[in-house]
Amino acid sequence: MTVQTAAPRPAPPTPPGGPAGRAPGRPSPAARLVAVLRGGLVQVLLTVVALVWLTPTAGLFVSSLRDADDNAGSGWWSALVHPGSLTFDNYSAILGDSGITQAFWNTVLISVPATAAVVVLAALAGYAFAWLEFPGRDWVFLVVVGMLVVPVQIGLLPVARLFGAVGLFGTTAGVVLFHVAYGLPFAIFLLRNYFAEIPREMLEAARMDGGSEWTIFRKLVLPVGRPAIASLAIFQFLWVWNDMLVALIFAGSDAQPLTVALQSQMRQFGANIDVLAPGAFLSLIVPLAVFFAFQRHFVEGVMAGSVK
Incomplete structure (x- = not known):
């Protein structure tokens, strides 16, 4: 008497690109995100954000180069029009303290x-x-x-x-x-x-x-x-x-x-x-x-x- 065994079930086909189903040559989400961040528009936006972020630091530096009367009479941005009024006397005074x-x-x-x-x-x-x-x-x-x-x-x-x-x-x-x-x-x-x-x-x-x-x-x-x-x-x-x-x-x-x-x-x-x-x-x-x-x-x- 011959016992017939069931034939092994074939394994399901592997999706293209591996088990994850990613197509061959298709970039990963992280790679796509990096590519987007390297775009020109994003670079311009990041530059604008950096400039806005550094504006208080620039204002503090310009204010440190003005005397007390100039700082009391106008904002620091007015010194950009008259850069000749800037001086390092404040730093000399504070470093001498x-x-x-x-x-x-x-x-x-x-x-x-x-x-x-x-x-x-x-x-x-x-x-x-x-x-x-x-x-x-x-x-x-x-x-x-x-x-x-x-x-x-x-x-x-x-x-x-x-x-x-x-x-x-x-x-x-x-x-x-x-x-x-x-x-x-x-x-x-x-x-x-x-x-x-x-x-x-x-x-x-x-x-x-x-x-x-x-x-x-x-x-x-x-x-x-x-x-x-x-x-x-x-x-x-x-x-x-x-x-x-x-x-x-x-x-x-x-x-x-x-x-x-x-x-x-x-x-x-x-x-x-x-x-x-x-x-x-x-x-x-x-x-x-x-x-x-x-x-x-x-x-x-x-x-x-x-x-x-």
């Missing part, structure tokens, strides 16, 4: 260590939370994520009492420690999620070649995570450089940054704009220089996050 120059260097001494410490500690912690196994790792990471919802204002009074008890209140180190403490949760969360996207095969191959965890972190993880690290450094630096609330509370008279020094100069805006305008522009030009210096890495980090 020891209080302003000391406040500028105080801002540097606060922003640079606070940014460097957050980036280094967050990179180490992000790698540990992403790829190292240790007891309670997930619970500790949940605690770190939970700290993201704690507002800065809630910690001002308790931290001020703690710093006063240990002798850090009113010092540059106290301001730096506060910025580091409140910048780490977001930094760890950002870098941990970025490092977790690194293919496991890369790390396993490095371990099989005899690489230690420190070698893998230094020679593999850090180069791969450079866009995210650069983006974090930009955000942290801008936040610390432009901060006034924390510095107003924790910085003493000898450690006050430029934002607090300019705030103390404010009597009436029209009365001392010759001091405020050049001081504000000096405070603005450094973050702009930092952003433009690292903009390529920043764009790479944004695009990598959108792809992932």
